[in-house]
Amino acid sequence: MAKLYPISTAHNHDEVYAKIGEGGVSDHGDLTGLGDNDHPQYLLTTAKAADSDTVDGKHAVDFLGVNAKAADSDKLDGLDSTAFATAGHDHDTDYLGISAKAADSDKLDGLDSTDFGRPVFLTTPLTSTSWDGDARSTTAKTLIDLSSVFGVPAGVKAVLVRLAARDSASYANAGLYILLSPTNAAGGAAILRPAGIVNDVYTDGMFIVPCDANGDIYYQIVASGTGTLDAIIQIWGYFL
Numbered sequence: 001m002a003k004l005y006p007i008s009t010a011h012n013h014d015e016v017y018a019k020i021g022e023g024g025v026s027d028h029g030d031l032t033g034l035g036d037n038d039h040p041q042y043l044l045t046t047a048k049a050a051d052s053d054t055v056d057g058k059h060a061v062d063f064l065g066v067n068a069k070a071a072d073s074d075k076l077d078g079l080d081s082t083a084f085a086t087a088g089h090d091h092d093t094d095y096l097g098i099s100a101k102a103a104d105s106d107k108l109d110g111l112d113s114t115d116f117g118r119p120v121f122l123t124t125p126l127t128s129t130s131w132d133g134d135a136r137s138t139t140a141k142t143l144i145d146l147s148s149v150f151g152v153p154a155g156v157k158a159v160l161v162r163l164a165a166r167d168s169a170s171y172a173n174a175g176l177y178i179l180l181s182p183t184n185a186a187g188g189a190a191i192l193r194p195a196g197i198v199n200d201v202y203t204d205g206m207f208i209v210p211c212d213a214n215g216d217i218y219y220q221i222v223a224s225g226t227g228t229l230d231a232i233i234q235i236w237g238y239f240l
Contacts, residue, residue: 118239118240119160119237119238119239119240120237120238120239120240121160121236121237122235122236122237125162125234125235125236126150126151126152126234126235127150127234127235128149128150128233130149131149131150131231131232131233131234132232133230133231133232134230134231135227135228135229135230136178136221136223136227136229136230136231137221137223137225137226137227137228137229138221138222138223139219139220139221140220141181141184141185141218141219141220142218142219142220143184143216143217143218144216144217144218144219144233145216146159146211146215146216146217146235147215147216150233150235152215152235152238153215153238153240154214154215155213155214155215156211156215156238156239156240157210157211157215157238157239157240158208158209158210158211158238158239159208159209159211159217159235159237159238159239160206160207160208160235160236160237160238161180161190161206161207161208161209161233161234161235161236162204162205162206162232162233162234162236163178163180163190163192163204163205163206163207163231163232163233164192164202164203164204164205164231164232165178165192165194165202165203165204165229165230165231165232166194166200166201166202166203166229166230167194167195167199167200167223167224167228167229167230168199168200168224168225168228169199169224169225169228170194170195170196170197170198170199170200170201170224171196171197171198171199172224173195173196173224174195174196175195175222176193176194176195176222176223176224176229177191177192177193177194177195177221177222178191178192178194178219178220178221178222178229178231179191179192179219179220179221180207180209180217180218180219180233181209181217181218181219181220182209182210182211182212182217182218183212183218184218188220189207189208189209189210190205190207190209192204192205194229202230202232204232206236208239219233
């Protein structure tokens, strides 16, 4: 009977014997006990080293985790974010929101939009039965309340006026006129002169006439006689 000899005890294998004289085991895969953990001085491929959670000998818990929050994470230059409200940095009150409107957004050169005359032009004029060709005599400066007489919005800054006039004795009278003005002082912003032309023939024109603080205007007439001058006023627009 052949004598049995152990094969390598240096690596703590289970003793595997080959039969001397019978050729032994030549294929490593035919050895038994290969699945045993016979190397305690080595880690298995699925094992975890004792210091795998350490860096320079320190455990991971000694370092700030990626999801952790530093004690001073809310601070800037040593000030907590909540302290900026008292340090002049309250964003809710010091800055406008994206959709907010600035307090002076309606201003141009420091003036509000209401200080500028926005024109409103009409396709049908505002008229009055008091000014559709009624006979007039010489009249001193007299107020026309544009709101009550023509329906113009109160407080307008100016009106766009068509003014027409004729006089039954215009040919022989050079000093005839009708004027419109924002005040009852001398002079006018619009003057129409039905003078030196054929009697009873209309002359007309379009004028922008400034209004007084209430949105009204004054008229004045010099006629050749009593009820000899016929006058027409139409409002084709106004300036807000």
